[in-house]
Amino acid sequence: MRKIYLLSGVPGAGKTTFIKENKLENYTISSDNLRLQFGSPLHIYDKNTNQVIDGMPFEQDKLVWNMLYSIVEERMKNSSTTIVDATHVTRESLKKYKDLSKKYNYKLHLVKFGRDLPISEFYNRNKNRGLRKVPDYVIERMYKNMKKFDKSKHGINNLSPEEMLQSLDWRESDLDKYEKIQFIGDIHSSGTALEELMRDYNQSTFYVFCGDYFDRGIEPVKTMEILLRLMKEKNSVFIKGNHEQHLDDYLSGNKYSSYFKDETLSPLLKAGYTRTDFVDFSKKLQPIFIGNFAGKRLIATHAGLHPGQYSNDDYLKNLALTNDDMFIYGIGGYDIDVDNEWDxxxxxxxxxxxxxxxxxxxxxxxxxxxxxxxxxQKVEHGNDLAAITLTKDCDTDRGFSIEEKLIENKIYNEKFKPYTKFSEKYNFFSMKRDRNINANDLGNGITVLNFKPHVFRKKLWTDETVTARGLFVNEANEVVARGYNKFFNIDEMSETRFDKVAEKMSNKKFLLTKKENGFLAIVSYIPELGGLQVFSKGAGKDYSEMAKDILIENLQSSNHTFNELEEYIRKDFQNGDRYSITMEVINNELDPHIVSYDNNKVVILDVVDNNLKENLREPKADVISKKFNLERRDVLKSEYTIADNNSLYLLCKTKEDATKLLNELFSLTYEGVVIMFEDGFKTKVKTDYYKTLKYARGTIENLSKDPEIDIVKALKSVVEKRKNTNKKPTLLEEMTTNHLISWAEKIEKYGKEEYQTKDIFGNRIYSVPKLES
Incomplete structure (x- = not known):
């Protein structure tokens, strides 16, 4: 929580011992510990005693204090209760903390140690302080500073160590003097609905507001007017929600969201509200409220507690040490049903x-x-502003009756489409905030989510980064279009190890499908964007338009139109059948790949339901392919597999058969094969042919960066070096060398000036414009 405690006292006053005895190390920043991070212990000469002692390295103290203040500020950004173990016996030593506390709205406390001890006691204690021993003249100087400091006014709340411990415990409010207790849910700038709810306001009711007062709605001014008026009353408390973090960021000078600026801050400033108003508002917020009513404990937070966060016996003790985010965001994400667990x-x-x-x-x-x-209750989507009222009732087991009050919000932002049966039981807010995920706003409430390139390089795979691969969502938490979750090559991950996949192929049915060598396109009906849409995974303009153009060409060549396809999918959409069509797009001229194709085309891969389950619908994909004469991806068969009731799924008889089949797949002469198991698990085989050709392409691309280089001569030199090595080449190395030899021959045949426009051994060396993917 937003509290910072500065321990104050001469070395030997008992500050560090106090921290250890009360198990507060995890919340404490120690200047001595930081000194030992910047340097090793030193021999120090004590001029008062003419002795040499082992002591702290003080020569890097500027770095030490800069680091300490940086850590304090980071903890304040995270709303973490912080204890600083240092001497703090001068007014100057408090200035930085005062500035930071003001910036981040923290309560600053000074905890005094050893004020009743004579200086002789500090000398005695110093002898047994080990590495933390300081020369006696330092004790003398700090003792004088402390006496002078205690006589001065420094404007900070003073606490004894015992009072500090008491302040870490949370106090339960006695609510029995009130007739009713009312809890109010997320408001989101729904001022008119809030005004209607508060028509019955009276002093005999205690009000608990559960956070998220602004953003997303269109009445921030009216909402602020009502809230500031209520904040003057003693019979109400206000919980902090996650959207209040935007206000904190604004007040502390940190970066804040553009939608907070546009939807909340600008209207409030225009209406005459000032920084002082915002500070007053922020100071009234607290992360949790705990009360007792009719003999029952009541807890209010913004995100709700999981039972694992609560212990009835000692929950109040040291509760102030808990990070605010545990109450504001909760644990486990949006999809955790804390209510059912708590019940x-x-x-x-x-x-x-x-x-x-x-x-x-x-x-x-x-x-x-x-x-x-x-x-x-999704008030910002035109649903209800929700409240619940507890009224004392001795005739009930609870000791109070419970009544809900739902105020329909009729004034809301139209872009927040109402939640429907298609809304996901998952909230994509955490994905949009994930530093490993790109969230590209396409307008009209549609966002496409893709993992960032460094995730692939560093293998930062989580449930969210695997899912964020061409995932299009709207403001109503619906998936409106999607590709596939990220899946991996054989031996790329532990779960796709060769032997594991072979074992699975002998136990689970699977499909083998030819992997085409183009780029993925996603086709889905999205009303918010005007109808049927064709996108690449990243929704880049160039590749999306290329995919749509080739789809239209293919439709026209089979006497169909894009409008026919749109009408077909629109009817399915209106009947509740919502899906995406995934297609591989081949363009020989503008998007050349390693594998050659005769024509530009689209190949229907799958139909995928628009949800997070990644349900692939083979029959539906076949129907669309046949109806519109669009090519369907190839399904492979093998002598090592047995058909199951004439279905396309296969099953190896033994693990040995599966091993033979996998080795056979590696020897194919196209990009690869996707292995799709009936339980949804997928992996892929990249053929040796493709991998070696891709490596060879990299070689010539590097060589061709120099316009003066003799490509043929350079290639032959590379080949000679590969041949002259004493180490016996592997099969893959031999294949790569053969590719380079064939390449050199073809370049020599076509000539230096022409090679870039030719299809060299199936590998494209075209000069093409850089496109947005």
């Missing part, structure tokens, strides 16, 4: 929250065991 706990504790409700759980479920109440 199944035996503890008779009730929680109230907003933030996440992709399960679309109602406020009151009707279950007699309900103890968790979800007040996130």
């Amino acid at each position: 199944n706990e035996e503890d008779d504790v009730f929680q109230f929250h907003g933030h996440r409700n992709i399960q679309l759980r109602p406020v009151i479920t009707g279950s007699s065991n309900q103890k968790s109440f979800n007040l996130e």
